[in-house]
Amino acid sequence: MSTDTGPGSAPPPPAIAPAEPSTLRKAMRQKRFTVGLAITLLLVAFVIVAPYLAPFGENEVAGPPFSKDGFLGTDYLGQDVLSRVMYGGKSILVIAVFGTLLGMALGIAIGVVAAYGGGWWDEIIMRANDVVLSFPQILLALVVLTAIEQPTAWILILLVGVSHAPRVARLARGVALGIVSRDFVIAAEALGEKRTRVILAEVLPNMNAPLLAEGGLRLTYSIGLIGALGFLGFSADPGAANWGQMIQENRLALSTQPWAVLAPVLVIAIFCIGTNLMADGIAQVAQRGDN
Amino acid sequence: MTATTQDTAAEKVPTGGLIVEDLGVMLTGRDVDVIDDIDLVLRPGEVVGLVGESGSGKTTVGTSLLGYARAGALISSGKVLIEGRDVLKMPWREVRGVRGEEIAYVPQDPASALNPSIRIGKQIVELLALRGIGTHESRMQGARDGLAEVGLPSDDEFLSRYAHQLSGGQVQRVALAMAFLPKPKVLVLDEPTTGLDVTTQAMVLETMAELCRTHGVSALYVTHDLAVVANIADRVAVMYAGQIVELGPKEAMFKHPSHPYTRALLDSIPHLSQARALTGIPGRTPAPGARPGGCRFHDRCSFAVTACAESVPELRPIAIDHDVRCIRADELGAWDISRGTVPDADPDKPREIILSVQGLNVFYGRKQVVYDVSFDLAKAEVVALVGESGSGKTTISRSVGGLHKDWTGTIAFEGDALAKSARQRSAANRKRLQYIFQNPYLSLNPRLTIEQIVKRPMELFGIASGKEATDRVVDLLDQVALGPRMLKYQASRLSGGERQRVAIARALAAEPDVLICDEITSALDVSVQGSIVALLEGLRQERGISMLFVTHNLALVRSIAARVEILQAGRVVEAGSVVTVMETPREEYTRTLLSKSPRID
Secondary structure (H helix, E strand, C coil): CCCCCCCCCCCCCCCCCCCCCCHHHHHHCCHHHHHHHHHHHHHHHHHHHHHHHCCCCCCCECCCCCCCCCCCCECCCCEEHHHHHHHCHHHHHHHHHHHHHHHHHHHHHHHHHHHHHCHHHHHHHHHHHHHHHCCCHHHHHHHHHHHCCCCCHHHHHHHHHHHHHHHHHHHHHHHHHHHHCCHHHHHHHHHCCCHHHHHHHHHHHHHHHHHHHHHHHHHHHHHHHHHHHHHCCCCCCCCCCCHHHHHHHHHHHCCCCCHHHHHHHHHHHHHHHHHHHHHHHHHHHHHHHCC | CHHHHHHHHHHHCCCCCEEEEEEEEEECCCCCEEEEEEEEEECCCCEEEEECCCCCCHHHHHHHCCCCCCCCEEEEEEEEEECCEEHHHCCHHHHHHHHHHCEEEECCCHHHHCCCCCCHHHHHHHHHHHCCCCCCCHHHHHHHHHHHHCCCCCCHHHHCCCHHHCCHHHHHHHHHHHHHCCCCCEEEEECCCCCCCHHHHHHHHHHHHHHHHHHCCEEEEEECCHHHHHHHCCEEEEEECCEEEEEEEHHHHHHCCCCHHHHHHHHCCCCCCCCECCCCCCCCCCCCCCCCCCCCCHHHCCCCCHHHHCCCCCCEEEECCEEECCCCHHHCCCCCCCCCECCCCCCCCCCCEEEEEEEEEEEECCEEEEEEEEEEEECCCEEEEECCCCCCHHHHHHHHCCCCCCEEEEEEECCEECCCCHHHCCHHHHHHEEEECCCHHHHCCCCCEHHHHHHHHHHHCCCCCHHHHHHHHHHHHHHCCCCHHHCCCEHHHCCHHHHHHHHHHHHHHCCCCEEEEECCCCCCCHHHHHHHHHHHHHHHHHHCCEEEEEECCHHHHHHHCCEEEEEECCEEEEEEEHHHHHHCCCCHHHHHHHHHCCCCC
16 A cells, blocks of 8 residues: 555645536636626616616506607507516516426426336326426416416416426436436435435436526526417506517507517517527536536 | 667568657647657557557547547647658548558447448448449458458348447457458557457457458557557557657566556556555546656656656667666666565455355346355455356346345345345445445536545444544545545546545445445556555455455456456356466366456466
8 A cells, every 4th residue: 555645645735626616607607608697687687677767657658659759659558668668577577587496496306206216106207297298388378377367476477387397397307317327326325315315415416507508498488488478468467567468469550660569579589588598508518517 | 779670670661560750749729738759660560559548648649640639639740651651741632541441440439430320231331332442242242251350250140230239349340340341551449349358358359460460460559458468469658648658579568667657557457377466656647738847757756866857758779679768767677577466365264254145136127137146255355256247246246235126035244134225224234335336437426525425424324423524534535545635626526546536435434344346446547446456455454344346357356355256147157265266267167267368477
């Protein structure tokens, strides 16, 4: 043993070297991610701050319908379009974020348990998952919404989350399958770790990169989904401004007062591009990080 | 002197061989050398072994001969001359012609080099068509001849197989056949037998050597395995950190190795004929960009003096045809291959049985893979399970470790029968029996720090916690020769050898009585293997830990184990003390294994 690597044989660096940077930190060094993050943060800031800066109230009449009054003109009731856009993001944002979070949490739980449980567990969980998966997201939401007279924000969040969950579960199971068969998970089992701890401490931390990317992508879908539901008239408060609903309300005057439609379309598009760029950036980091 | 001999040799036969002059490869965008100052001559019909550990640049040299550098690297200087033409200066169309037709390449993993969706016969015919060899009608026959030459069946059934329907050795021989068909003048083989069993390896090596002889092909055999080189090469080049540090005829290299690195490598290799106290090389192989100035080995060299760090030594001749890159080569003294030998483990030592396996049958679903295996393990004893892939050795160790639960029979710990899976066993039994995995790149959670990894078994088994546990982690890291600075590192920042030490430290943290070591050195370089074996031997002596050592390397068994179980197709064919089995094998299978194992002694 004497000629073995002694602690003194290598020149010891005085300080403890910093740990390997996390996925998020690596992503921060990437242009795609930082641009996406900047766009998203700016839009979130706009959604939060704008209602206080709006020139008119949410339902305040600013002039005749579809006129050129104000910065972006007025809509079908003569309400100021700019003010409506400034008010209309909050519900979409809140529902999208919470719906995505719920969908991710549910989906990851289902997918990881299926992958880790294996065998019959996997079969039963994933086949049930496939049943839910076979409904298009929007259809599932519509079926429920038509049965309810007036949806609340919570119901919308629940709908968005539940409709995301099976899709996330598919991905989570795929990623987890590659991890649960690795030796370090088997090593933890051989030590007799509790199953929940194996999942939480050994499996989940190694999935964060693809899951973060999926989360970003799901957020984009959520925005689209809620926008679409708003367009079809399903929103928590029909009177309140809502980007999706605005498109529906004003589309008849697209040729005379295009801003009433274009403005909400643009903010939704920018929001989607922002979150999508973020997801893309994380996905790239995740791919490269796999040594 | 040597230079002139080489020149005349090259001039005498101007039609064959290959001359490499001052070859250098660097990383693009950064001024960092991967390899530099490589001078090498492949004479016609000669096999040159290029030996080096991971990160030494040996594969880079191999592919450079074909004028190829992997993405992110570029060939920055030098010449590769074949028949007086420089491969590196050729236009790319010409290089494409040279590759395969004049200089052929056999990759490390031919399974991934063959197209999985095209039948073997078609692939060979395609190759011939691409090279414009033969006519449409004669190519199929050409494919048959090529396969026959490497000792494979050449009937229609075989030709219509896909790559996945062949065994590892067969795939490798198909790759050899494809390399030889265009009748190249030079062959580059990149670790073609890594991952093959000893008997298959011996077969592939024989085929290769014979083809080289009959066709007068020069070959560069890139490998990390000095023992293989000792069996097939005419000359040997040893690489370290991107440079050739020693180059000479095989006999001279093994009788009078003159570079401290070559000697250290030889010291770390186990012999078949006698047990040895293996040693490793301190420190780790420097990566490109982090290599020290002066002699690149000086910071790990036990002969280093101040002058070593000052300038890069030249590769200079010390005997005919034998060059060394060391300023102190003349002062190192004589060398003896049998140095470091120790007496074999005493077969008559009294044994105090701690773990016994009786009538073990193991199944995968309906398929039985292990049949009625019985053996036992005494206190402070190492029992080796040896066999080729598919012999069931790892399956047995996993069943003993409770990682595979589909088995029948008895596995008893001091008379106390163990449950089938680790979860069903008592915490005390789990604690006393620790498993170390083959691949340290997979067995440590890349998200956790070394401290968390090593501390966990202590917390789990209630041995220590908090500050006390951290202190013990530091102690353990010290025992496995890792400094406390590793504590906050994540496993992904460590080298393979360092990771395996962490895995050993994690096993030791549970204060076990028995360690199950599943091929724990097969993914590591020989010098790292040497130091890991030295570490385990120390632990056995100091702590009285028993070990079940799974391996396919019989030479390693001789140095580490006291008893050995030879397995074939799930059955123990021969068992006994290491000396008895290896000196006087009774079974034909054992004799075959022993005779096919490459040896340097």
